[in-house]
Amino acid sequence: MAQEDIFKKLVAHCKEYGYVFQSSEIYDGLGAVYDYGQMGVELKNNIKKYWWDSMVLLHENVVGLDSAIFMHPTIWKASGHVDAFNDPLIDNKDSKKRYRADVLIEDQLAKYEEKMNKEVAKAAKRFGESFDEKQFRETNPRVLANQEKWNNLHTRFSNALNDNDLAELKQIIEDEGIVCPISGSRNWTDVRQFNLMFSTEMGSTAEGASKIFLRPETAQGIFVNYLNVQKTGRMKIPFGIAQIGKAFRNEIVARQFIFRMREFEQMEMQFFVRPGSELDWFEKWKETRMKWHRALGFGDENYRFHEHEKLAHYANAAVDVEYKFPFGFKEVEGIHSRTDFDLSQHEQYSGKKIRYYDPELGESYVPFVVETSIGVDRMFLQVISASYCEEQLEKDTRVVLKLPPVLAPVKLAVMPLVKKDGLPEKAREIIDELKFDFNCQYDEKDSIGKRYRRQDAIGTPFCVTVDHQSAEDNTVTIRYRDTMEQERVAIADLGKIIGEQVSYKKLFGKL
Numbered sequence: 001m002a003q004e005d006i007f008k009k010l011v012a013h014c015k016e017y018g019y020v021f022q023s024s025e026i027y028d029g030l031g032a033v034y035d036y037g038q039m040g041v042e043l044k045n046n047i048k049k050y051w052w053d054s055m056v057l058l059h060e061n062v063v064g065l066d067s068a069i070f071m072h073p074t075i076w077k078a079s080g081h082v083d084a085f086n087d088p089l090i091d092n093k094d095s096k097k098r099y100r101a102d103v104l105i106e107d108q109l110a111k112y113e114e115k116m117n118k119e120v121a122k123a124a125k126r127f128g129e130s131f132d133e134k135q136f137r138e139t140n141p142r143v144l145a146n147q148e149k150w151n152n153l154h155t156r157f158s159n160a161l162n163d164n165d166l167a168e169l170k171q172i173i174e175d176e177g178i179v180c181p182i183s184g185s186r187n188w189t190d191v192r193q194f195n196l197m198f199s200t201e202m203g204s205t206a207e208g209a210s211k212i213f214l215r216p217e218t219a220q221g222i223f224v225n226y227l228n229v230q231k232t233g234r235m236k237i238p239f240g241i242a243q244i245g246k247a248f249r250n251e252i253v254a255r256q257f258i259f260r261m262r263e264f265e266q267m268e269m270q271f272f273v274r275p276g277s278e279l280d281w282f283e284k285w286k287e288t289r290m291k292w293h294r295a296l297g298f299g300d301e302n303y304r305f306h307e308h309e310k311l312a313h314y315a316n317a318a319v320d321v322e323y324k325f326p327f328g329f330k331e332v333e334g335i336h337s338r339t340d341f342d343l344s345q346h347e348q349y350s351g352k353k354i355r356y357y358d359p360e361l362g363e364s365y366v367p368f369v370v371e372t373s374i375g376v377d378r379m380f381l382q383v384i385s386a387s388y389c390e391e392q393l394e395k396d397t398r399v400v401l402k403l404p405p406v407l408a409p410v411k412l413a414v415m416p417l418v419k420k421d422g423l424p425e426k427a428r429e430i431i432d433e434l435k436f437d438f439n440c441q442y443d444e445k446d447s448i449g450k451r452y453r454r455q456d457a458i459g460t461p462f463c464v465t466v467d468h469q470s471a472e473d474n475t476v477t478i479r480y481r482d483t484m485e486q487e488r489v490a491i492a493d494l495g496k497i498i499g500e501q502v503s504y505k506k507l508f509g510k511l
């Protein structure tokens with residue numbers, strides 16, 4: 001099945017099983033805003049716990065924070081967001097559709113890559129085991145021609161971004177013959193900058209109101225609390241502050257479901273270090289974060305680092321962790337060496353000293369910062385994309401979410417084989433015993449087969465069936481989602497069997 005079709009099915013599946021709903025759906029929806037349903041919220045909470053505990057529990061020098069969404073408007077002036085948090089936009093005059101110029105060019109680069117990959121795949125099929133991909137890429141004329149086009153475009157694009165040259169971005173779009181996907185025309189406006197921050201007013205009367213912004217990143221809440229946390233927590237450099245919270249961006253090109261949203265959640269950690277040591281820490285955090293992703297077992301080959309074409313105004317090094325979504329490798333997390341930019345700016349704009357006295361050096365300085373920043377929603381999409389499977393069985397297909405058990409919203413379903421003979425009561429007893437440790441679901445409707453399918457579809461790793469033998473010897477069958485194998489176990493052992501499989505400790509052991 002084509003990757004696009006898989007993605008469409010996955011989006012439909014998320015709605016059908018209570019994972020993700022379009023916001024305000026009964027009013028025809030609100031673009032790029034989504035609600036998480038009864039399953040979605042559990043998965044999201046589990047992802048957040050995985051991240052939070054891996055930062056705050058596993059690192060004794062990382063502490064948490066929960067800062068407000070509304071902040072003093074000068075913060076966004078100091079951070080550079082008022083002047084520089086822009087996307088380059090272009091409109092197609094025929095379809096009246098608006099696009100991000102950089103995204104149109106990135107899509108063009110991806111087309112060249114796709115052409116090369118197709119040639120390679122065809123040749124690999126033709127030559128079989130003896131195929132040497134490296135040699136093929138270095139000698140095949142069609143691959144070489146596309147590689148040259150890719151290289152030229154990539155260089156022009158990087159230069160245009162670095163120089164903030166909007167006219168050149170438009171020229172590239174014209175020279176590449178990029179057409180509007182809706183109208184098919186090349187009738188483009190000029191490229192112009194568009195600020196992504198949402199604003200609102202604070203104050204009870206229009207005259208007394210002041211314009212404030214909805215934060216476009218949670219990081220600034222950490223920077224402006226640096227002194228509070230450092231002093232009250234008696235933190236010694238190097239140390240980190242972690243935060244999970246909502247962020248808002250008026251994204252112009254909102255697409256790919258929850259990949260790019262206007263209201264989303266971030267998990268950010270700012271690590272404060274001695275000036276000059278930031279690039280070492282940057283490498284350490286790159287490694288730590290990649291391990292965190294890979295520990296979930298979605299396949300190491302599905303992750304890669306991507307160096308930024310253009311460094312943000314605050315960074316001296318930056319890399320993205322990319323995951324292979326059904327629509328290609330895309331950013332899930334950014335790791336940035338933000339220098340002392342933010343703290344210095346806040347020093348200047350607030351007039352307050354934001355320094356650290358380093359007892360080992362005997363001097364004060366503005367700390368440098370390495371940031372790790374991951375979107376909860378993108379991580380959610382990564383987990384769902386990696387877990388969604390359609391399996392051909394002997395008689396039919398089953399749709400199953402092979403979620404890592406530790407992240408699954410429901411850990412076990414308990415099912416009486418029939419709705420009589422005391423089996424429902426026995427099933428309830430089991431739930432009453434286990435519900436303090438695991439999210440359990442009781443299900444007595446329909447045949448056992450149908451109930452298994454329902455639990456497969458929401459990703460429940462264990463189904464426990466209570467039958468007549470259970471009443472006699474206190475045993476049940478446990479069915480494992482991924483293998484569909486069943487075994488008979490003592491009710492008294494259920495907690496241990498399930499507990500081992502859904503343990504965060506076990507997952508943390510891989511970090």
Ligand code: GAP
Binds near residue numbers: 217218334371
């Ligand atoms: N504080 C740095 C920062 O915000 P970013 O690369 O703009 O950096 C970090 O964002 C992460 O936040 C991204 O890697 C992505 O996972 C998530 N993110 C950013 N914009 C998003 C959006 N519109 N919708 C969903 N997630 C988004």
